[in-house]
Amino acid sequence: MSTEENIVIRTEKLVKSFGENHVLKGFDLELNRGENLVVLGKSGSGKSVLIKCMVGLLYPDSGLVSVFGKEIPKLTQLELDELRTKIGFLFQSSALYDSMTVRENLEFPLRRHWMHKTKDEVNELVMEALKNVGLERAVDLMPSELSGGMRKRIGLARTLILKPEIMLYDEPTTGLDPITGREISNLIVAIQEKYHTSSIIITHDMECAKIVANRIMILIDGFKYTVGTYDELVKSDDPKIKPFFA
Ligand SMILES: Nc1ncnc2c1ncn2[C@@H]1O[C@H](COP(=O)(O)OP(=O)(O)OP(=O)(O)O)[C@@H](O)[C@H]1O
Ligand SMILES: [Mg+2]
Structure with a gap:
């Protein structure tokens, strides 16, 4: 159920360009409390940009991005720091010191x-x-x-x-062998169950998506193209959806 208090992250008509490179053109997303939402999209489609907007590492040109009902671009540095203690961000490069x-x-x-x-x-x-x-x-x-x-x-x-109450995973299984990738995917599910986290998982790895996703959202050309469960989308005949499941 998508009641307002059940939504922990929301983007509405989110627009982000870098010069002439129009990456997000009006992206809508809702992350429900406790769910694992997978975001699929081609390389360079703006998935990392999207989650960076959610933690205030990038600022949108227009549109709404809110976390726990707070509009990220309107927060002071102090408020942003406070909010970030509730958000875990697993970077694509998982940079350790x-x-x-x-x-x-x-x-x-x-x-x-x-x-x-x-x-x-x-x-x-x-x-x-x-x-x-x-x-x-x-x-x-x-x-x-x-x-x-x-x-x-x-x-x-x-x-x-x-x-963290929210986890943002940017390609958690990329570069790993299938067995290790599967272990990480299972870990993501275990974390959801143990801590009741709400998570966005960005991935190209369909096995990961299958294991972790409550819902899958597909990002194409800067917009939300579709959203559904793995079982719904895998059956699709849509030529834009099929390649993701090939
Ligand atoms: N700080 C930045 N300055 C300029 N351009 C950027 C910046 N960050 C991202 N971009 C551009 O935005 C586009 C989307 O990048 P992003 O990293 O979000 O892609 P992605 O969907 O995460 O791709 P991948 O699957 O390869 O990680 C790319 O064209 C990239 O060059
Ligand atoms: Mg990326």
């Missing part, structure tokens, strides 16, 4: 947001986050000692440590 251990990487977001924690409390949070992604043993490793799949997991653990 190479000169810090896994533990230090995980402590980093806590230092900014929860300065009043004791050492024991911080340790507990670090270990809980690592347990969530099945990598407690990696706590003292350096990022250079991790595989690609492990880096993704540690990136995810670092995001989860603030117990």
Whole structure:
């Protein structure tokens, strides 16, 4: 049910251009509380731009983008920082700090947001986050000692440590082998179930979409083309939808 208080992120007629490059031309999206919404779109169609607008890393040219009912472009830096503590953003590159251990990487977001924690409390949070992604043993490793799949997991653990209400995943399985990709997809579902997070998952990986999505939205030419469940869309004869499921 899409009642107003059930919607945690909304974009309406969202427009974003870079010079002559008109990326989003009036994009409408609603993320319902507790759902996993997958956004599909060709490379360069504006998926990363879309979620960057949601966390105030990019500003739209026009249209609405609101999170928990707050219009992102209207927030002060302080209000934006406060809101961002509720949003976990797993970047496409899952950038870890190479000169810090896994533990230090995980402590980093806590230092900014929860300065009043004791050492024991911080340790507990670090270990809980690592347990969530099945990598407690990696706590003292350096990022250079991790595989690609492990880096993704540690990136995810670092995001989860603030117990976000919203998760934004930008291509969480890209660059991983199918088995590791499937593990990450299952982890996304486990996080949804454990923390009741509301999530947007951007992906090209249809197996990931199939595993995680409650609904799938397709972005074409700057607009929402369609939205439906995996089972609905996979059956479609629409020549614009079929290629995504080929
Ligand atoms: N900061 C920026 N300045 C200028 N152009 C940008 C900027 N960010 C994105 N773009 C442009 O916006 C378009 C959409 O980029 P975006 O990264 O959102 O694509 P995407 O759908 O995420 O693609 P991919 O699947 O390859 O990650 C591209 O043409 C890109 O060059
Ligand atoms: Mg992208």
